Amino acid sequence: MSLLGTGILKGLGVTLKHFIATYAEDFKYIGRKAGLDPRPLRRQNPLNHGMVTIEYPRERLDLPENFRYIPFLVKDSATGEDKCTSCGICAKVCPPQCIWIVRTEDPVTKRPVPAPKEFNIDTTVCMNCGFCAEFCPFDAIKMDHQYEIASMGNRKQELLFDKDRLSVMDTYHAGIHPLDWARELEEKKAEEAKKKAAAEAKAAADAKKAAAAAAAKTAADAK
Ligand code: SF4
Ligand code: SF4
Incomplete structure (x- = not known):
């Protein structure tokens, strides 16, 4: 998929979304001035969408789950x-x-x-x-x-x-990483269910084998 450049297009899509959101915030700023939006009356603030300048380190942006550092x-x-x-x-x-x-x-x-x-x-x-x-x-x-x-x-x-x-x-x-954690739990659950099913199948096969052996022995004894 990545060979077809879909990753690049997706990335450009995110950039475009941020770009548009930045200008959409300008209209919301008018609403904030009119008291219709509870966010601080500052053109640039960390609660804005799009590209913002914030007063780091006094302010910090919320990090997306997939943000990665060390x-x-x-x-x-x-x-x-x-x-x-x-x-x-x-x-x-x-x-x-x-x-x-x-x-x-x-x-x-x-x-x-x-x-x-x-x-x-x-x-x-x-x-x-x-x-x-x-x-x-x-x-x-x-x-x-x-x-x-x-x-x-x-x-x-x-x-x-x-x-x-x-x-x-x-x-x-x-x-x-709540989403990644949920995926891990799901995989763990699926793995345990698979192991349980395999153990049950083995127990059933063993019981069948034992029953067949017992039947064969009974038949042999009866001769
Ligand atoms: S288990 Fe994971 S973290 Fe540990 S050595 Fe292997 S790849 Fe690295
Ligand atoms: S430790 Fe190596 S593989 Fe892991 S994030 Fe750093 S550079 Fe990449």
Whole structure:
């Protein structure tokens, strides 16, 4: 689809919508002056649609769900465990290669355990593309809305986010990405239903097999 340029057309459509909304706001401003609109009597304010200039940082715009900045790691609030299995896919697909993962090792067998011992992202290099979140098969890494991470100290240290700094509970993710969270829950429910159906089908097949074996034994005994 994207080869046909539909993505570009969609993007241009959004720009056009903002452009038109900007001028539509001018008419609403007349209504505001007449006291018909409760918004502040300012031509430019954060509640306006379209292109606006706001008094940042005193004012902030509401961010759309798909806004993305630095990634964060998701912990399962039911277990308190990381969802990340340290499979390394995110590190592989990251275009500027700014993710480093160290896998946990079983202290006795020395075999790898599917959990990250270390997980680091160099936020000075991250280009906010969201590939890591898109490719993660476990919904374990998501893009954050927090964009104020400037550092006045040792930038190299402070902007190198480690596992502790990156990890948050899935309730945070649910709060800033409600649609994505609803999709995850739906998928989880569908997966559980599929597993239950498979288990029931297996139990029915096993029971049928056992009944057939019992019938065959009874027939053999009767001979
Ligand atoms: S965040 Fe996802 S893709 Fe990256 S290592 Fe963890 S499980 Fe794999
Ligand atoms: S958002 Fe892009 S650049 Fe940043 S860590 Fe993820 S894949 Fe790498």
